[in-house]
Amino acid sequence: MSQDKVELVEILRQMILIREFDVLAVELRTAKRIYGALHPYVGEEAVAVGVCAALRPTDRITSTHRGHGHCIAKGADINRMMAELFGRADGYCKGKGGSMHIADFAIGMLGANGIVAGGMPIACGAALAAQLEDQGAVAACFFGDGATGEGEFHETLNIASLWKLPLLFVCENNRYGAGNAVESVRSEADISLHAPAYGMPGVSVDGNDVLAVREAARQAVERARRGGGPTLLHCKTFRWLFHAMRDAPQPDLRSADLLAQWRARDRDPIARFEAVLIARGLVTAADVQAIRDRVKRDLAAAVEFAEKSPYPDPNDLLVDMFAE
Amino acid sequence: MREITVTQALEEAMIEEMERDERVITFATGRAPALENKFGDRRVRFTPISEAAFTGIGLGAAGSGFRPVVNWGMVTFSFVAMDQIVNQASKIRYMFGGQADFPVTFRCTTGGGIQLAAQHSQSPYSMFMHLAGLKIILPSTPADAKGLLKSAIRDNNPVVFFECSRLAGVTGPVPDGDHTVPIGVADVKRAGRDVTVVGLAYYVREALAVADSLAKDGISIEVLDPRTLVPMDAAAIRASVRRTGRLVVVDEAPATCSAASEIIALVTEDPQTFGALKAPVQRVCAAPVPVPYSPTLEQAALPDRGRIEAAIRRVL
Numbered sequence: 182m183s184q185d186k187v188e189l190v191e192i193l194r195q196m197i198l199i200r201e202f203d204v205l206a207v208e209l210r211t212a213k214r215i216y217g218a219l220h221p222y223v224g225e226e227a228v229a230v231g232v233c234a235a236l237r238p239t240d241r242i243t244s245t246h247r248g249h250g251h252c253i254a255k256g257a258d259i260n261r262m263m264a265e266l267f268g269r270a271d272g273y274c275k276g277k278g279g280s281m282h283i284a285d286f287a288i289g290m291l292g293a294n295g296i297v298a299g300g301m302p303i304a305c306g307a308a309l310a311a312q313l314e315d316q317g318a319v320a321a322c323f324f325g326d327g328a329t330g331e332g333e334f335h336e337t338l339n340i341a342s343l344w345k346l347p348l349l350f351v352c353e354n355n356r357y358g359a360g361n362a363v364e365s366v367r368s369e370a371d372i373s374l375h376a377p378a379y380g381m382p383g384v385s386v387d388g389n390d391v392l393a394v395r396e397a398a399r400q401a402v403e404r405a406r407r408g409g410g411p412t413l414l415h416c417k418t419f420r421w422l423f424h425a426m427r428d429a430p431q432p433d434l435r436s437a438d439l440l441a442q443w444r445a446r447d448r449d450p451i452a453r454f455e456a457v458l459i460a461r462g463l464v465t466a467a468d469v470q471a472i473r474d475r476v477k478r479d480l481a482a483a484v485e486f487a488e489k490s491p492y493p494d495p496n497d498l499l500v501d502m503f504a505e
Numbered sequence: 506m507r508e509i510t511v512t513q514a515l516e517e518a519m520i521e522e523m524e525r526d527e528r529v530i531t532f533a534t535g536r537a538p539a540l541e542n543k544f545g546d547r548r549v550r551f552t553p554i555s556e557a558a559f560t561g562i563g564l565g566a567a568g569s570g571f572r573p574v575v576n577w578g579m580v581t582f583s584f585v586a587m588d589q590i591v592n593q594a595s596k597i598r599y600m601f602g603g604q605a606d607f608p609v610t611f612r613c614t615t616g617g618g619i620q621l622a623a624q625h626s627q628s629p630y631s632m633f634m635h636l637a638g639l640k641i642i643l644p645s646t647p648a649d650a651k652g653l654l655k656s657a658i659r660d661n662n663p664v665v666f667f668e669c670s671r672l673a674g675v676t677g678p679v680p681d682g683d684h685t686v687p688i689g690v691a692d693v694k695r696a697g698r699d700v701t702v703v704g705l706a707y708y709v710r711e712a713l714a715v716a717d718s719l720a721k722d723g724i725s726i727e728v729l730d731p732r733t734l735v736p737m738d739a740a741a742i743r744a745s746v747r748r749t750g751r752l753v754v755v756d757e758a759p760a761t762c763s764a765a766s767e768i769i770a771l772v773t774e775d776p777q778t779f780g781a782l783k784a785p786v787q788r789v790c791a792a793p794v795p796v797p798y799s800p801t802l803e804q805a806a807l808p809d810r811g812r813i814e815a816a817i818r819r820v821l
Contacts, residue, residue, distance in 0.1 A: 241569060243565075272602070273601075273602060273604070274600060274601050274602035274604070275602040275603075276602075277599060277600055277601075277602050278600045278601055278602065282600045282601060284601040284604065284605075285604070286568070286601070286604050286605040287604075291565065291568055291569075292597070292601055294593075295592070296588055296592045296593070299561075299588055299589070299592055299593055301558075301561070302557060302558045302559070302560065302561020302562050302564070302565060302589055303561050303562075303564055303565035303568070303593065304565060305558065305561065305562045305565060306561060306562040306563060306564055306565020306566035306567070306568070306569065306573075307565045307566070307568070307569045308565075309562055309565070309566050309571075310565070310566045310569030310570055310571050311569070313530070313547060313548075313566075313571065314570075332557060332585075333557050333558060333561070333588065333589075336553070336555035336557055336558035337555075337558050337561075339553055339555065339558075340552065340553060340555060340558050340559070340562065343553065344550075500603065501598060501599050501602055501603030502598070502599050502637070502638065503598070503638075503640070503662050504598065504603075504606040504607075504608075504660075504661035504662050505661065
């Protein structure tokens, strides 16, 4: 199998895994087998996977409250992710974080974040570290369209550009900041237009086309690695499901027609990419089914791993507060 | 021993720690020419006036292997960075299960008494103490300032380092060499038998002055400086109160939910120390108002020697 084919099939597998992980997470939360708040990434898979396909293991990312996709795309272990959702001792954060605070510093995943735009300055700090280390590493910062309303967005774009930091600003414009449509809360719809104001390239890309995202990310990464500074990638996508759920999903006021349009096979990022690979003769429908089956087996194993993991010992409540 | 100011002591600490460890970097909105000339503009940066961003940049760089010293200037300006302090820095280690260390030091000036009026005369350490996850330092002498800043920079946790504005130009002896002071250890600045006065920052000096004056009346005051507010050296404070049986706490923050309240709670909830008390404890704190500008009003708002002495006489 050619290297190109290996990479493309892996991209497909990751997108399917992210979707199935979050579909399963919604089922688990509905059944009250996991706890707290859940923000599914369903429909936006091409952004995380396309960007992370352009990164190296030594590059660092920050994520959002809708962060499972970024974890998986950066290479996180789904067993430990699932154990974290189950609140167990073998979770990434030993059950202290849950869905909104999964991190894996060993693979450069510097954390999901419950605060809109909260991860942006942290990613900027990781990019500063990369610049000072001078080993060619970059950082990527995922955030939603809602983050553009926060001061941290504007401050961070300015400083990253001023200091020519090796940083990708990846805006996942899923068209909704919580319950608000983007056009109802922004004075200018085109988020990429913030880039020239801060002296950096701004690129709008079809966020449901994983290869287009990967190509745009590659160009931005290359520019960052050679000292050219940050790029703002505006990835236009769509949030298939509700903003958040606890015991039940928040009401979703969007029309059934609109949801159906975005879930159609010609817009679904996974169905589109499957069709590309099949048309190019790289996979068959049977191969795709085999990937899907494997993903489901892996997820079943992750749930089993999580359920076998013990709950954290209450005696460990104060462990991890301060470093030695 | 040589005598230098608190400001000089802090600059020495910065220079020595930046020489000692090349992963120490620093940024502030103001320029630091002495540091910049010595260590260059890669490690010593001046930033846009974007406190939220550069607070988070410090945190992110700390999580990526560096030891940033982030200077907010006045603590006032930290309030526009509260997301990064409250939601991120204070929680980041614990909520991620301790998988990374965040050795970042946040420096800021604090306190009133120099006619900077409401916004720039605040002493909000207890807001930060409340968060769980930040170490909090508040020194009162040049030697403690230097030794504790060096310890803060070497500490593997987020540390907020408060620098009392009225103490900036105060001189005192500072040992030569690699002088460090451990975080979390209080210091008895004057031993005494009759009353324990716990002072914070500027009010350690004021308590010492009152102790001198009362000594002439045969009243023996012990002045204790916690130096670190998180972790608080409760054992040292309780031990002192068990010896004297009387406690007065002096600080320029308003009393409500203050460091003074916390110190008193730590003393009174300990059965042995509670049992040793011979009088009700006293707080000498700022009036519950935004600190006013005019000197007459500002003096009325902040503690002074007269009020410290009155509180001491109330417990005797």
